[in-house]
Amino acid sequence: MSLIENEISKRKQRTHGDDEILIGKGGYIAPDDYLWRDILSAVVLKKPVLLKGPTGAGKTKLAESVSAVFAQPMQSVNCSVDLDAEALLGFKTLVQKDGQSVIEFVEGPVVTAMKKGHILYIDEINMAKAETLPILHSALDYRRMMTNPFTGEVIQAHPDFSVISAINEGYIGTAPMNEALKNRFIAYPVPYLTGDQLAELWNREFPEASTELKSFMLHLAADLMKQVENGLLSEEAASIRSLLDATALSAHMDPMRAVNYAIAEKLEDESERELFRDLANTWIK
Numbered sequence: 396m397s398l399i400e401n402e403i404s405k406r407k408q409r410t411h412g413d414d415e416i417l418i419g420k421g422g423y424i425a426p427d428d429y430l431w432r433d434i435l436s437a438v439v440l441k442k443p444v445l446l447k448g449p450t451g452a453g454k455t456k457l458a459e460s461v462s463a464v465f466a467q468p469m470q471s472v473n474c475s476v477d478l479d480a481e482a483l484l485g486f487k488t489l490v491q492k493d494g495q496s497v498i499e500f501v502e503g504p505v506v507t508a509m510k511k512g513h514i515l516y517i518d519e520i521n522m523a524k525a526e527t528l529p530i531l532h533s534a535l536d537y538r539r540m541m542t543n544p545f546t547g548e549v550i551q552a553h554p555d556f557s558v559i560s561a562i563n564e565g566y567i568g569t570a571p572m573n574e575a576l577k578n579r580f581i582a583y584p585v586p587y588l589t590g591d592q593l594a595e596l597w598n599r600e601f602p603e604a605s606t607e608l609k610s611f612m613l614h615l616a617a618d619l620m621k622q623v624e625n626g627l628l629s630e631e632a633a634s635i636r637s638l639l640d641a642t643a644l645s646a647h648m649d650p651m652r653a654v655n656y657a658i659a660e661k662l663e664d665e666s667e668r669e670l671f672r673d674l675a676n677t678w679i680k
């Protein structure tokens with residue numbers, strides 16, 4: 396058995412009680428033959444994983460699929476400029492016990508994931524304020540431990556504790572990631588699906604849809620990718636999420652209106668919207 400299969404069977408044997416509700420559903424389709432196993436390799440080697448890719452490329456789905464394959468609960472943190480140490484580690488609160496007010500510490504997602512050996516998914520990690528995340532450095536490198544500044548507790552991570560982060564690189568409003576933080580991760584590009592893999596996703600998500608509709612969406616997706624590569628459309632124009640939304644809407648309305656609402660109206664420039672509509676029109680029969 397390979398290292399990966401060995402680790403999968405080991406982690407799967409654990410039981411997680413009520414936390415089982417936090418196990419992901421899976422369903423990520425990889426763009427090639429190696430990305431999925433390459434990511435699992437980093438996880439079993441206890442290296443933090445950084446998923447780099449545009450919005451709606453399946454990064455969250457991929458993290459959920461890692462959670463599913465190991466049957467391991469996933470704690471999620473969504474970063475924003477307001478994210479502070481308390482949102483990551485937890486906070487103190489007053490509770491009543493035997494008629495007395497006592498201070499208790501409510502553990503946050505990082506502490507829980509470290510202690511229970513869950514997967515910690517940190518979405519949009521580059522959106523957090525530069526001063527917030529260094530608190531994680533010692534948990535992310537070979538030390539795999541942290542001193543909780545709120546309680547003074549020294550936490551040694553459970554052997555299964557794994558970290559997956561995601562970043563929308565180049566997305567407006569995102570700062571580059573702090574170098575010392577980035578240095579602790581193994582980074583994987585997560586592109587939009589194309590070709591056969593995209594068709595596989597459509598066939599799975601829309602088994603009832605007509606071949607004509609699926610063919611329209613898949614041709615449109617290919618054209619959008621081409622124009623993104625040519626620099627004529629912004630990357631989110633080819634977002635798989637938006638294309639899936641458009642296909643779902645098409646069950647209830649004309650597909651041209653569906654792609655207009657789900658994709659065109661969200662593009663910033665009128666020139667982009669026009670180009671998009673021209674491309675869509677060429678595939679509408």
Ligand SMILES: Nc1ncnc2c1ncn2[C@@H]1O[C@H](COP(=O)(O)OP(=O)(O)OP(=O)(O)O)[C@@H](O)[C@H]1O
Pocket residue numbers: 422423424425426448449450451452453454455456457518561563588596635636639
């Ligand atoms: N390769 C893929 N395999 C399976 N589903 C995918 C894939 N790519 C996109 N999707 C689907 O597209 C939608 C968006 O995916 P997801 O939320 O994982 O994207 P994301 O990269 O995390 O986006 P964001 O950066 O905006 O958070 C979901 O419905 C997801 O199932």
